[in-house]
Amino acid sequence: MKIHEYQAKELFRRYAIPVPEGAVAETPSEARAIAAGLGGDLFAVKAQVHAGGRGKGGGVRLAREAEEVGALAGEILSRPLVTPQTGPEGVVVRRVLVERGRPFERQLYLGIVLDRAAERPVLMASAEGGVEIEEIARERPAVILKAHFDARAGLGAQEARALASRLGLAGATGAEAAAIMQALARIFLAEDCSLLEINPLVVTAEGAVVALDAKCDLDDNALFRHPGHLAWRDPAEEDRREAQAADFGFSYVTLDGDIGCMVNGAGLAMATNDIITLAGGAPANFLDVGGAADPERVTAAFRLLLGDRRVRAVLVNIFGGIVRCDVIAQGIIAALRGMTLQVPLVVRLEGTNVETAREMLRGSGLALIEAETFADAAAKAVAAARGGAA
Amino acid sequence: MSILADRRTRLLVQGLGRVGQFYTDLMIEYGTQVVAGTRPGKGGTRHHGIPIFDDARAAARSVAFDASVVFVPAAAAAEAILEAAEAGARLIVAITEGVPALDLARVKATLRESFPAVRLIGPNCPGVISPGQCKIGIMPGYIHKPGPVGILSRSGTLTYEGVHQCTALGLGQSTCVGIGGDPVVGMSFVDLLELYAEDPLTKGILMIGEIGGSAEEEAAEYIRARFRKPVVAFIAGKNAPPGKRMGHAGAIISGGRGTAAEKVEALRAAGVTVVDSPAEMGAAMQRVLGSEEEEG
Numbered sequence: 216m217k218i219h220e221y222q223a224k225e226l227f228r229r230y231a232i233p234v235p236e237g238a239v240a241e242t243p244s245e246a247r248a249i250a251a252g253l254g255g256d257l258f259a260v261k262a263q264v265h266a267g268g269r270g271k272g273g274g275v276r277l278a279r280e281a282e283e284v285g286a287l288a289g290e291i292l293s294r295p296l297v298t299p300q301t302g303p304e305g306v307v308v309r310r311v312l313v314e315r316g317r318p319f320e321r322q323l324y325l326g327i328v329l330d331r332a333a334e335r336p337v338l339m340a341s342a343e344g345g346v347e348i349e350e351i352a353r354e355r356p357a358v359i360l361k362a363h364f365d366a367r368a369g370l371g372a373q374e375a376r377a378l379a380s381r382l383g384l385a386g387a388t389g390a391e392a393a394a395i396m397q398a399l400a401r402i403f404l405a406e407d408c409s410l411l412e413i414n415p416l417v418v419t420a421e422g423a424v425v426a427l428d429a430k431c432d433l434d435d436n437a438l439f440r441h442p443g444h445l446a447w448r449d450p451a452e453e454d455r456r457e458a459q460a461a462d463f464g465f466s467y468v469t470l471d472g473d474i475g476c477m478v479n480g481a482g483l484a485m486a487t488n489d490i491i492t493l494a495g496g497a498p499a500n501f502l503d504v505g506g507a508a509d510p511e512r513v514t515a516a517f518r519l520l521l522g523d524r525r526v527r528a529v530l531v532n533i534f535g536g537i538v539r540c541d542v543i544a545q546g547i548i549a550a551l552r553g554m555t556l557q558v559p560l561v562v563r564l565e566g567t568n569v570e571t572a573r574e575m576l577r578g579s580g581l582a583l584i585e586a587e588t589f590a591d592a593a594a595k596a597v598a599a600a601r602g603g604a605a
Numbered sequence: 606m607s608i609l610a611d612r613r614t615r616l617l618v619q620g621l622g623r624v625g626q627f628y629t630d631l632m633i634e635y636g637t638q639v640v641a642g643t644r645p646g647k648g649g650t651r652h653h654g655i656p657i658f659d660d661a662r663a664a665a666r667s668v669a670f671d672a673s674v675v676f677v678p679a680a681a682a683a684e685a686i687l688e689a690a691e692a693g694a695r696l697i698v699a700i701t702e703g704v705p706a707l708d709l710a711r712v713k714a715t716l717r718e719s720f721p722a723v724r725l726i727g728p729n730c731p732g733v734i735s736p737g738q739c740k741i742g743i744m745p746g747y748i749h750k751p752g753p754v755g756i757l758s759r760s761g762t763l764t765y766e767g768v769h770q771c772t773a774l775g776l777g778q779s780t781c782v783g784i785g786g787d788p789v790v791g792m793s794f795v796d797l798l799e800l801y802a803e804d805p806l807t808k809g810i811l812m813i814g815e816i817g818g819s820a821e822e823e824a825a826e827y828i829r830a831r832f833r834k835p836v837v838a839f840i841a842g843k844n845a846p847p848g849k850r851m852g853h854a855g856a857i858i859s860g861g862r863g864t865a866a867e868k869v870e871a872l873r874a875a876g877v878t879v880v881d882s883p884a885e886m887g888a889a890m891q892r893v894l895g896s897e898e899e900e901g
Binding site for chain 2 (some may be wrong): 334352468482483590
């Protein structure tokens with residue numbers, strides 16, 4: 216689960232990581248009032264969206280006075296924000312974070328992810344912050360310092376201090392930076408994050424260390440032990456169909472094609488998307504209805520797919536193992552009885568009792584296109600989508 | 606022969622709740638020796654004659670087992686795995702889906718330190734089956750048959766698809782292992798290839814990978830350097846958009862890494878026969894085994 220910068224900064228405050236003073240506004244006048252309350256002569260106005268690359272799209276602006284903060288907030292809130300991560304249509308900005316501006320002398324980078332190969336969290340640090348870390352990782356990987364730490368013990372004080380000194384931070388500034396690194400590691404472990412980033416972490420003229428930005432992704436599988444995190448979910452940031460599918464407990468990802476896919480199991484669902492592409496078609500979605508494809512779930516999945524107006528054909532690909540194919544066929548028939556099919560439907564079932572299942576589908580009177588093999592199913596779905604388009 | 610599990614395997618089932626019971630019955634039906642189960646608060650009762658204990662430690666005091674299968678809910682799965690290790694299980698197969706990633710990082714650190722001989726499979730996996738001998742997990746047993754192909758996969762139903770294709774072509778399997786779809790899992794592709802290398806029954810490998818992480822690249826490196834049996838592979842998720850999790854917690858392209866293209870390239874460079882279509886897994890396996898026979 217992704218959360219917003221202002222939410223991540225709440226988390227930072229709890230763990231004593233210094234962040235600029237500020238608050239969130241939903242209107243230009245709120246933004247102006249926040250700036251007036253903060254006082255001073257430098258403010259940052261930052262679009263609160265989940266997509267990265269906000270700066271490049273004009274979603275992060277600086278202002279000198281409260282009036283200007285209001286005007287900039289108005290601009291940011293009035294039109295979709297297009298960044299390298301949003302696609303050309305951009306995303307609607309509903310909130311801006313207004314903060315006191317912090318002039319700085321140095322920009323650093325800190326990040327923590329779970330290193331899958333090492334099976335341990337890794338703290339990454341770079342003396343060159345404020346730029347896209349992926350670019351640096353690609354072009355000059357040596358600039359990124361890494362320190363793996365034990366997921367049970369956390370990041371030790373000595374390791375943190377050594378890393379700070381390798382970043383060229385000494386004295387009180389080095390100690391502050393090291394404390395921030397340890398706090399970041401504590402957040403990562405205690406709050407079950409999958410990604411934490413401060414980019415940039417700045418050093419001010421006075422030697423203070425401040426997290427100007429904050430990014431935090433949470434492990435969905437760990438949300439059960441952090442009920443408070445659920446309040447940070449922002450459905451408005453999610454793809455509408457993906458949010459709807461999540462309510463049914465499906466794994467769903469919107470893709471940009473026209474063949475709706477219903478599959479049981481994530482691997483088989485990805486493979487179904489692949490084979491459609493290979494056959495010259497384009498899947499509209501990834502949909503895993505789960506290993507057990509019972510009638511209720513099949514009905515919900517049909518509603519989801521048939522409600523997608525881009526869909527010109529639907530392909531159902533289900534491997535019935537423990538859940539028998541005849542039970543699945545029953546589910547499909549029951550689901551379709553209550554609906555009008557506007558697009559061709561290709562069904563491929565494989566596994567236990569598949570012959571009985573096929574007879575049931577044939578005898579149902581439903582206008583289904585039956586497919587025998589995996590490849591046959593893909594070819595028929597692609598042909599059906601083309602026919603539907605003509 | 607086979608790897609990991611065979612006729613002699615004595616299995617403990619952790620989490621004999623409704624779901625655990627359902628799959629336990631199917632394992633027994635397949636011929637697996639299920640010798641004990643655990644369910645908190647149900648110690649002293651029985652399921653189809655199998656003694657149930659409150660936890661693995663209690664089970665170990667009364668019954669000898671060498672393997673365990675974990676069905677307990679995600680919140681308690683990590684603890685159950687460590688409990689099984691302490692109780693003496695040498696193979697632990699964790700079926701449970703939705704275990705927090707950091708829990709697995711912690712479990713693996715403890716296993717490395719305190720139980721280096723324990724082999725963990727999963728979590729979020731269908732399990733392990735040595736056809737005709739032993740089934741530990743939730744896969745449909747009947748689609749498998751004994752034979753020369755070792756199958757290893759990060760997926761569930763896509764593994765069944767691969768098995769089904771092989772069986773339909775008359776190619777049985779030595780042992781099929783679903784390693785799990787999470788970011789951190791127990792045994793890796795490389796760990797398993799090392800076992801398959803030593804197994805005389807296994808003549809060829811079908812490896813089913815997917816986007817995310819670098820398990821396939823590490824396998825490619827191992828195969829190139831040391832593995833001498835033919836390998837067929839399929840990598841799922843060629844058109845997955847970056848940054849999106851494709852069902853499995855571990856199936857995500859992050860920071861531009863973990864793409865299907867990178868994995869396919871690494872495997873091909875290592876001499877692996879990578880099929881573009883998931884419908885070709887069995888046929889490709891048949892071809893590479895056939896040409897082996899001609900050469901031999």
